Amino acid sequence: MSQLVHVEVGDGSEGSLAGVATIKLDRPPMNALNTELQEQLRAAAAQVSADPAIRAVVLFGGAKVFAAGADVKEFAGQDHAYMTRDAHRLTSALDALARIPKPVIAAVTGYALGGGCELALTADFRVSADDARWGQPEILLGIIPGAGGTQRLPRLVGPAKAKDLIFTGRFVAADEALEIGLVDVVVPRADVYATALAMAAKFAKGPxxxxxxxxxxxxxxxxxxxxxxxxxxxxxxxxxxxxxxxxxxxxxxxxxxxxxxxxx
Missing domain, CATH: 1.10.12 (Lyase 2-enoyl-coa Hydratase; Chain  A, domain 2)
Incomplete structure (x- = not known):
């Protein structure tokens, strides 16, 4: 099995922050969320939840892209009977991240689309690069979001705006994402990870x-x-x-x- 998700735990040494862990996706070029990556995200969520030394968490896809969605080639080979059995596993993999009992910040560069947007929605806060693109384009494939998008997005931005994004499948620039409340902070791409770490460090010092x-x-x-x-x-x-x-x-x-x- 390939290592598609890495958990990096800061220990206070140079270049790391004590109490802050990073869950980093590593499936180039676009971090497409195939089944293997989803299950490794579930395991990473369990690891950081159980470790008392970890006080805050950053979700990061790397300097170029957060996650450009599900693996469509994998989906294309699945029929109704298979997905009826598998849909809960997909939802619960991302839900494991939402249930981490610690502050979680998503650090988003490049694209957060489809399953990538749903992944970012599991975090408590979202830091976006100023050139990042957000969206739930599943409707363009003839389906709907299946890993929390129809539930977490309207809770965050309101039902009308969520319906706009989900019904049209359009991409959203960082400035609009900030305006509608989809993201909390917009910074230059080079500053995304450092900004998320700084936010996490503040929480790591809390009760x-x-x-x-x-x-x-x-x-x-x-x-x-x-x-x-x-x-x-x-x-x-x-x-x-x-x-x-x-x-x-x-x-x-x-x-x-x-x-x-x-x-x-």
Whole structure:
């Protein structure tokens, strides 16, 4: 089996950031998301989720391209019966990344199209190169997004804008992606990875359990009604009073004011 996904964990040495891991795609030239790559992404998600030394994660496709979509040649050979069995595996592979209980930043260069866009949507934040192109062009193949695009995209940009992108299959430039809320930061291509690492480094210094709880509360609340979300929030809020970070944060606030706590 080829190594199509690498997990690089910073240790604080020169050129690396302690507590920050990079999940890097490595299937040139376009990082097409074939079955093998999807399963390696699932394994990478499990690895970074389980490692307590990893406090934040960057998804990166390399300096030239993030991911230009699914492997269409692989899809073309699959019939309805096969895909009926396999569709859940495809969805769950990317969902494993969305469920990483740590802040995740997608660093996007080149193209984030189809499955590549859906991959970026699993992150909490998206840093885009100013010349990157985004889109869900599956409709041009006679299909629809099948790895979260019809669900995560409208939650992020609203149903009307998501329908525009999915119904037309058009590509979106970085400036429009920023305007509609699809991306959070736009920088020159050469600065994309460094910008994402800097964002991740800030989160890596924060209270890991509280950050995981905040992510679970927000993501879980979006899946249900307001009352259910409020119950989830109350449960997670109360649970944090059992953590050492809560004691450290409150004592630091009382003694030195906000923003100076050194969390463990």
């Amino acid at each position: 890991a359990i509280a950050l995981a709880a905040a992510k679970a509360a927000i993501d879980g609340g979006l899946d249900g009604d307001l009352a259910s979300g409020l119950r989830l929030e109350a449960h997670l809020f109360a649970s944090l009073f059992a953590t050492e970070d809560r004691a450290i944060g409150m004592q630091s606030f009382i003694e030195s004011g906000p923003g100076k706590a050194q969390f463990t």
